[in-house]
Amino acid sequence: MINISKDNHNLSITQYNLENKQEWDDFVDKSRNGTFLHKINYLHYHINRFNDCSLIIKNSDQIVALLPGNIEKEIFYTHQGLTFGGLITRKETKAEDILTYFNLINEYLLIEKKISKVIYKAIPHIFSSIPAQEDEYALFRLGARIISSGLASTIRMDNRQPYSSSRKNNIKKALKYDFEIKIDYSYDEFWVILNNNLMKFHNTRPVHNISEIKKLKKDFDNNIRLYSVYLNSECIAGVIIYIFDNVAHAQYTAASEYGKKISALDYLYDHLINRIFKEINYFSLGTSVENNGYYLNEGLISQKQGFGGRGVLYQQFEYEVKNTIINKKENLT
Numbered sequence: 001m002i003n004i005s006k007d008n009h010n011l012s013i014t015q016y017n018l019e020n021k022q023e024w025d026d027f028v029d030k031s032r033n034g035t036f037l038h039k040i041n042y043l044h045y046h047i048n049r050f051n052d053c054s055l056i057i058k059n060s061d062q063i064v065a066l067l068p069g070n071i072e073k074e075i076f077y078t079h080q081g082l083t084f085g086g087l088i089t090r091k092e093t094k095a096e097d098i099l100t101y102f103n104l105i106n107e108y109l110l111i112e113k114k115i116s117k118v119i120y121k122a123i124p125h126i127f128s129s130i131p132a133q134e135d136e137y138a139l140f141r142l143g144a145r146i147i148s149s150g151l152a153s154t155i156r157m158d159n160r161q162p163y164s165s166s167r168k169n170n171i172k173k174a175l176k177y178d179f180e181i182k183i184d185y186s187y188d189e190f191w192v193i194l195n196n197n198l199m200k201f202h203n204t205r206p207v208h209n210i211s212e213i214k215k216l217k218k219d220f221d222n223n224i225r226l227y228s229v230y231l232n233s234e235c236i237a238g239v240i241i242y243i244f245d246n247v248a249h250a251q252y253t254a255a256s257e258y259g260k261k262i263s264a265l266d267y268l269y270d271h272l273i274n275r276i277f278k279e280i281n282y283f284s285l286g287t288s289v290e291n292n293g294y295y296l297n298e299g300l301i302s303q304k305q306g307f308g309g310r311g312v313l314y315q316q317f318e319y320e321v322k323n324t325i326i327n328k329k330e331n332l333t
Contacts, residue, residue: 011064011100013108016054024056027063027088033128034066034088035244041219043068045212046081053113054079057101065089065101074116076109076321084314086123087135098134099325102142110321120144120317126154126247126282136317144319149293153301153309154247155273155283161308167266174267180230181271187214190228190238194254206252213240227272229255229264237264239272248277249284269307285309292316 016024021040028034036042043054050070057065068085069078079085087101109115122136155161163171191210198204208216217224228238236259240252255265269285277283288301 010060011057011104013055013057013104016052016056020056023063024054024066027066030090031066031088032091032093032130033086033123033132035123035127036220036223037082037242038066038068038085038088039220042216043079043082043085045216045219050079050081055105055108057104064093064097067105071113071115074114075119076113076115076117077119078121082121084121084123084127086121088123089132089134091130093134095134095137096327098138099141099327102135102138103325106142106321106324115321118317118319118321119147120319122315122317124152124312124314126284126312127244129245138325139317139319141325142319142323144317146315147292147318148316149289150287150314151289151293151296151301152287152312152314153285153304153307154312155285155308155310157273157278157280157283161310163308164306167270167303167306170263170266171270174263177231177262177264177267179264179267181268182228182230184217184226185228185230186235187217187226189235190226190240190252190254193235193238193256193259194252196256197254224251227268227276229259229268231259231262231264236262237268239265239268241272241277246281247284248272248280248282250286253286273307282312283309284312287314 025039028038044052051072053069053071053076055067055069056063057067066088067078068082068088069076070080071077072080087098089098109118120139123132125131125133187210191206191213194206198206213224223243225241225243226238227241228235230236235256237255238253239250242249242251253265259265273283285304285307288297288304289295290297
């Protein structure tokens with residue numbers, strides 16, 4: 001543990017342990033930018049894959065910030081097992097607090113964990129209940145550089161852009177079929193289609209295996225939902241939606257060859273956008289980049305932009321732990 005006293009605050013930083021589970025999850029619920037991804041049952045469903053080093057910052061006995069993280073070699077990641085996992089803070093947290101927290105985190109990582117570098121995944125702004133990008137300002141002050149930039153096509157539901165003509169035509173074509181949309185009907189059937197698509201086109205597999213996604217569904221029943229399209233009792237397409245307070249995010253999307261031919265996914269997305277999630281703030285269709293953002297899949301993003309999706313960034317930063325934020329008016333460059 002490391003402690004500092006500043007401006008009548010008695011701050012301490014410690015590593016998460018099992019005894020902290022309830023207070024960790026309670027803080028996530030009350031925070032301005034925490035999501036169900038940051039709760040312990042999600043964060044640790046694959047704990048055997050990572051050397052967890054999630055951090056808790058307290059002022060006296062009260063939690064004021066959390067930082068999901070893991071260590072690999074001499075690098076601290078926030079967190080390799082999450083899409084995003086930056087500093088989670090209270091609604092009343094101020095900019096000067098964040099700068100202090102980062103200095104405290106860096107001191108702890110350097111002295112206690114012998115860490116040399118941090119890879120930081122910022123939480124995209126759409127997932128926060130109120131603005132919460134002071135951490136990115138702190139990263140700037142630490143000399144961080146952007147090492148990855150995901151571009152997610154996202155619809156702001158109260159200011160939607162019109163569908164492209166190709167999306168409209170595909171939806172019109174799909175209406176000729178007697179589709180049935182089922183909710184949480186068979187993850188196994190959808191997973192076969194998803195696995196086949198990823199192996200055929202990307203030579204990879206889903207991040208989650210079928211057992212893991214079923215466990216996460218059980219733990220977060222209100223946040224994870226599978227919408228599947230059936231025709232003649234056969235699953236031909238589906239989307240797994242992660243449901244946050246402000247955002248509905250398409251985590252996995254796949255269609256069979258026949259499903260693609262008859263535009264089953266266009267039909268399904270239109271149903272989700274116009275009926276199921278029409279009252280939510282944002283509908284995210286996911287990223288369309290590879291190689292840390294240096295390759296844009298133009299065909300994929302064209303489909304997503306066709307539904308009115310526009311860019312939201314999922315960025316990763318890198319900085320040296322030895323760096324310190326010093327607040328002086330003089331030019332320090």
